[in-house]
Amino acid sequence: MGRHSEAATAKKPGRRFILSIIGAVVVVGLVASGVFLWVGGYLNPIFASADSGCAETEQLAIVADPSIAPALAEIAEKFDADPDHCVATEVTAQDSADTAAVVASGGVKIDAWVPDSSVWIDRTNATATSLGQPLPELDVRASIASSPVVFAGAATKATALAAEPVSWARVLGGTLPAILPDPEASAASLAGLLALRGHSSPDDPRQFAGAMIELGKSIPASTGAAFGTVSAAQQPVVVVTSEVQIAAYNLDDPAESLVAAYPADGTVALDYPFVRTEAPVAAESGSAETAESGADAKVELLDALEDSIRESRKTLAAKGFRAPDGTGALDIVGLGAQAPSATAALDGGAEIEILRAWSVLTLRSRMLAVIDVSGSMEEPAANGLRRIDIFQQAAVGAMQKFSGEVELGVWVFSTARNGDLDYEDLSPIAPLGDAAHSQEIAGIIQSLPGRLGGATGLYDTTLAAVQRVRETYDPEKVNSVLLFTDGKNEDENGIDLDTLLAELAKIDDPEKPVPVIMIGFGPDTDLAAMQRIAQATKGAAYSASEPEDLGTVLVDALSQRSCRPNCG
Template identity: 25%
Template sequence: MSDNEWPRQLPAPDHGDWTEAPQSRGRVLLAAVLVITVLLVAGGVAWRLMSNGTSTPAAQASAAPVPSSTPTVTPCPDPELTVAAAPEIAPLISKFAADLKPAGQRCSPIVVRAEEPGVTVAADDQPDVWVPSSSVWLPIAADRKHVFQTSGATLAWSPIVLAAPPAVAAQYIKDGKTAWTTLIKAVTTEQVPVVTMPDPLLTTTGLLSVHGVHAAAALTTKDPGIAQLRALTLRSRLTRADADPAALITQMSRLTDPGAAAFDVGVFPVVEQQVTAYQKAVPKVPLAAAVPVDGLVQADYPYAVRKGVKTRLAEQLRAAISKPDLAAAGFRTEPTAGGARLPESAKAMLTPAQQWAGFQTVAFQVLLLIDESGSMNERIGAGTETKASLLRESGASAAELFNEETTIGMWYFGAAGAADPAHTEVVPFGPITAGTGGKPRRQALAEQITAYRPRANAGTPLYQSVLDGVDAMRKQAQAGRPSVVVVLTDGADGGTRFAMSNQEFLKRLNAGRDPARPVPVIAVGYGPDANLKALQDMAKATGGQAIAARDPADLASAMAKAFLAARTTS
């Protein structure tokens, strides 16, 4: 075999002629390759350093990205027109807006958001066009410097109805008619187990319902304070005061048992259009609904453009909204006759709603102290009505104001003889739902107030009665159940063996204070003879409130404020 020929087979590993020489040449070749590689790499780095003009290596270009199989979608530009609409009409407005999108264009120039009017009013980002569910929101928005101007006539109307599953509706709907006062009676007599209402500061249904309830109550009495008490009776019995009408409708659509619906949903106000749309879906549990005849209120849907907004596209959208489409969606295209007149000012509309929303349904304990002195027999004005008769009417309404969790008692205070006690218990303290003397405590309370007759020539042991009342309620203190004393008087302390100075009274009142068991005093001073300074002092010392009723006609309103204060003071 010549020197330049390779053998056909390699020798065995232990063959001396082939094991040494090839390994030496392999190591040399491998070493040479490594040296060349290092030199090439080093040279390349050095070249890059020199070409970069710095000691820092130049950045390397990354590998080209692998093309994605999903095409990139360019985000839509900001809309030319933003619209906020009440939830029930927003789908229809969205449809009209979509019809205005130019052919072949993916993005619509109009964006519609569904939200309750109270949410829109509170938002920093105001829409260009607003379709609230009532024009009463426009002055409310204007008070917050959000100025909108209506464009064209009102789009649609829809009255507020009282809706419920048929079994419950039969308790307050007769021959297809109902009334707010009928519902109040059904609630207070426990014929209706559950009533809910939306938040009046966020929703039109809630805001208009509060106005409707007050309008209905005003028809039952000439005194605004008594009317206020009667309206708040419904508020005190609500299972929820912040329910979402749309959520209730959705909840109803999922129910299959009418009996369960009566207790899960019960009675709730809602715009007629939402009930109409619900019934079209043929639910397993239908809704019965009727418009309250004593406080008819209706949603109306204005088309309002924010001041300063370019109107071209806004006008096109307004022109696209058709009455036939609105009617097909369940809205009325004409207003319902006989509706309650709504206040024009935002303050007049919001004040009852704020009081309603701020009303706290708490499980509190209350002791009523009613002045039985002879001055309560004085007449009011030139008529035959007396302070006592007005108190009887106010108190009877107030008795219905307390919720089912209340624990209550009532004393009369007044002493005609030297041996008379400062006060007399006329309704023993206990749960309002429990019995006393063979009848429910709420009924006993109402009967005692109705039978209230001041005693002629009786003095006013105001201070002693308040001291005893606060001490008695302190002994009844329970965690999570605020205790209060509500006192109504038309005079000042005096005329009895219990008389003391205001200084002595406050000294004794402060001496008995226990921060762990607070008992606020809610004091109503009635008439020009009431010692309002003394009432203010006792209220301040106990963390309560003093309410002046300087004019006889203010007594019922003062009573309403007192019972509201009892719920907000703890």
């Protein structure tokens, strides 16, 4: 009766087509209350609809997130089979992120939309505003189902995972290896980040930022790809996902099933709102009166379909969904029968804020690291280690924070290192995903103690570094200079601060920004000069009162890219 695929909606048969069918009748069967026409062995519903009082069949167009589309298609098929409805419902599966973008642009013609989270409504409105479009007229109804955000692990590693309670706190602390599908496209990932932030220390925002940097090092192409990684991993690793996505994976009879690990410190749940468009798709019509009558009929059908969906708890549960209030028992391999404790992830504003932070932290970077190797780096720090020793430790930790897609080059500087030049180019800017390049940089870090000597040629080096990055600028990445120093400019033969600032102003190009991120550590740094340089390049200046603070300062430098040059 009704159709539930992504195929285009069929047009109403024309008179010539119907007459040709009549001419090809093989069997006419009298069935109970009416006459049904059999053609080529199949029951044709055209005349059945007319006989049951349907002048014509109404069309309903529903777009739903792929996680719930199969369940809705099944419910719609039963709904359409009722002869009193005279309707053909087409359920199209489409990622909520894609639908949100289309709705925001004003280019969608549907009767209803079921995304996998209310956050997509906020995303739709934000996108429409950014495009200069009016906010779409949407009637957002209550949720028809829910699904808690959980951790997915390989069934064969379930015992190892259960050895220690899984929790958001362990993800924050780095003791639970986790994979996060792109939250730009996954509501479960975005809600997971909201839960993660809720368990981070309110007194230390770097904890959450550091966790996002770690999760952003390797972003899988999709949730399905992430599930494949979990199954192939040698050690236990989990994917941040929703319970229903695990259900769909296991119901597809994979080679190795997944198990849902429920966060011991609580979680959040995705809601599935039923969203009506304010302008239903109109049937082909002539007069305005006919069109209005058709619209009223469509609204009534949508009301009835929505009620049918809400009453179809068994069908939804069979696909892995809990009730809208989070309750309900499930009987699916890999899932707990009883619902976990979960709060609805309804803080759309907070999730949008987190998404902006994520976008900043995972921007693919192209950096030139410029390292001070002047003689003062030999001096001991408060803990007795030399400044260069502590810098080495921080540098190794920093390398671990970068993904393989980050491009990094290395210079060292003091005074007169390379003839009259204060700087020395030790490694070009190249992807850390290149094993040979990554090993080369690791070797440079280990060799730093043997390179110490001279004074601090800060200003000449800064200008040259900005010029180098600008010469090889990549518009697809964040291009920057990351400069570490323990002192102030001591090159009497080089340029002064005013000259440096004037030269930076000359080469400034708003279309090709090259911010200078200056990190000073130790008691001898000239923070005032660093701040002026940072302001001139729309970068940032940080001071680590103790060399041991370098790792923390680096998280700040990466996480505040969106607020420069006015970071607090």
